[in-house]
Amino acid sequence: MKIAVLGTGMVGVTIASKLIELGHEVKLGSRSATNEKAEAWMGKNGRNASQGTFADAAKFGEVVFNCTKGVACLEVLKLAGAENLKGKILIDVSNPLDDSKGMPPSLAVSNTDSLGEQIQRAFPDVKVVKTLNTMWCGIMVNPRMLPETTNVYLSGNDADAKATVKGILKSFGWQEEEMLDLGDITTARGSESVLPIWLRVWMATGNGAFNFKIVAAQQ
Amino acid sequence: MKIAVLGTGMVGVTIASKLIELGHEVKLGSRSATNEKAEAWMGKNGRNASQGTFADAAKFGEVVFNCTKGVACLEVLKLAGAENLKGKILIDVSNPLDDSKGMPPSLAVSNTDSLGEQIQRAFPDVKVVKTLNTMWCGIMVNPRMLPETTNVYLSGNDADAKATVKGILKSFGWQEEEMLDLGDITTARGSESVLPIWLRVWMATGNGAFNFKIVAAQQ
Numbered sequence: 001m002k003i004a005v006l007g008t009g010m011v012g013v014t015i016a017s018k019l020i021e022l023g024h025e026v027k028l029g030s031r032s033a034t035n036e037k038a039e040a041w042m043g044k045n046g047r048n049a050s051q052g053t054f055a056d057a058a059k060f061g062e063v064v065f066n067c068t069k070g071v072a073c074l075e076v077l078k079l080a081g082a083e084n085l086k087g088k089i090l091i092d093v094s095n096p097l098d099d100s101k102g103m104p105p106s107l108a109v110s111n112t113d114s115l116g117e118q119i120q121r122a123f124p125d126v127k128v129v130k131t132l133n134t135m136w137c138g139i140m141v142n143p144r145m146l147p148e149t150t151n152v153y154l155s156g157n158d159a160d161a162k163a164t165v166k167g168i169l170k171s172f173g174w175q176e177e178e179m180l181d182l183g184d185i186t187t188a189r190g191s192e193s194v195l196p197i198w199l200r201v202w203m204a205t206g207n208g209a210f211n212f213k214i215v216a217a218q219q
Numbered sequence: 220m221k222i223a224v225l226g227t228g229m230v231g232v233t234i235a236s237k238l239i240e241l242g243h244e245v246k247l248g249s250r251s252a253t254n255e256k257a258e259a260w261m262g263k264n265g266r267n268a269s270q271g272t273f274a275d276a277a278k279f280g281e282v283v284f285n286c287t288k289g290v291a292c293l294e295v296l297k298l299a300g301a302e303n304l305k306g307k308i309l310i311d312v313s314n315p316l317d318d319s320k321g322m323p324p325s326l327a328v329s330n331t332d333s334l335g336e337q338i339q340r341a342f343p344d345v346k347v348v349k350t351l352n353t354m355w356c357g358i359m360v361n362p363r364m365l366p367e368t369t370n371v372y373l374s375g376n377d378a379d380a381k382a383t384v385k386g387i388l389k390s391f392g393w394q395e396e397e398m399l400d401l402g403d404i405t406t407a408r409g410s411e412s413v414l415p416i417w418l419r420v421w422m423a424t425g426n427g428a429f430n431f432k433i434v435a436a437q438q
Contacts, residue, residue, distance in 0.1 A: 106331045111415070112320070139436075148434045153416075182419045190419035193412045196330070197372075200401045200409035201433060209436035214420060215367045216429035217358075 004029055004061025006054055006076060008037040011093060011137040012067035018141035020045045022171050029057025029080065058084035063091065063164070070096035070115050071108050074122055086125045089161045091168070092116050092188075093132045093140070095195050104199040107192065116155060116188030127161035129154060130188040131169065134198065135211045143211070144173045150211035153180050155187040180214070223248055223280025225273055225295060227256040230312060230356040231286035237360035239264045241390050248276025248299065277303035282310065282383070289315035289334050290327050293341055305344045308380045310387070311335055311407075312351045312359070314414050323418040326411065335374060335407030346380035348373060349407040350388065353417065354430045362430070363392045369430035372399050374406040399433070 038051035058080035116130035257270035277299035335349035
């Protein structure tokens with residue numbers, strides 16, 4: 001599949017590399033047509049790896065990963081262009097982290113709204129699926145590095161889009177029983193609210209390579 | 220030990236009953252000296268079970284559980300009386316759930332502040348320890364009903380108070396490795412932020428008898 005990954009940070013590069021490994025053609029998008037980090041990534045990932053502007057990438061991808069910083073997302077997606085994203089699945093991995101007030105960061109939007117919803121409202125013709133945003137990127141693309149099953153959430157308004165995204169998650173190593181569809185895009189308020197506890201568990205334990213598992217009593 | 224439980228809802232009664240079972244003397248506090256729910260609870264729990272106003276209970280308890288509704292907490296604790304709570308450990312199990320805008324509830328305070336901090340600021344002479352607020356009350360007092368270990372968080376400014384609370388949690392069945400001290404009371408922003416995801420997992424699965432487990436990679 002032709003996949004766009006917006007964002008050349010650690011999350012974008014990690015996901016883009018995994019997609020290449022799985023045989024996809026991947027265009028890494030950034031603010032400029034040539035980007036140093038994208039260049040380095042291409043050097044390691046062969047002929048299926050390319051780069052371009054956010055608009056180039058959005059045009060290229062049949063599916064688009066949003067791995068840009070939460071507070072910049074809406075601006076980046078405008079640069080990507082509503083016409084280039086129209087009708088496509090946007091897999092939103094971002095979190096609205098605001099580190100302007102020190103560490104740990106707070107959330108720029110939360111509780112009665114979410115970044116996932118803001119994106120869906122700003123781009124009504126895009127099928128936004130929020131997922132993978134509740135963990136470190138190493139686990140996103142390699143959940144089997146953990147000694148037990150854990151959970152990954154999906155939020156979105158389009159059932160077919162969520163089914164497609166589940167297929168991609170499966171190819172990353174996620175098992176069917178680990179994937180929990182929370183419902184429509186408003187449920188992103190739930191998954192984005194994981195960040196405040198994630199950050200504090202990380203600070204208390206010193207280990208960011210963890211994920212949460214839902215352990216339920218037998219009914 | 221003499222323990223006060225403020226609040227006669229499901230959480231208060233569940234914790235109060237467990238404390239009686241463990242041999243403590245427990246006074247259940249409410250707005251009035253005689254309360255129907257407290258009466259029913261006393262009927263089932265023998266001579267160590269008593270009731271009273273919030274102030275009666277706060278005066279009685281060496282340790283005080285706050286199991287009142289989050290949005291009413293500060294008012295209830297004023298009724299309990301700063302002089303009655305002075306120097307004592309207040310185990311804050313509450314969450315600032317606001318259901319005035321429909322279901323699922325949002326949080327009345329979140330992100331850059333927390334109810335735990337609000338209580339600590341309003342009652343500087345009380346040792347507030349936030350804990351147990353991230354799960355259904357059945358699991359709070361019986362964590363072994365789950366098929367695996369899970370996690371319970373502690374937030375508070377006083378190390379000795381947290382050690383005492385850990386002892387109480389241990390008597391409820393929590394194992395040492397399940398208890399995670401997140402740090403000072405500002406980390407209650409983390410545990411209170413579990414509610415938005417807890418509610419959505421509950422709505423998606425239909426089962427509230429679950430808890431989250433931190434699964435970490437070997438370092």
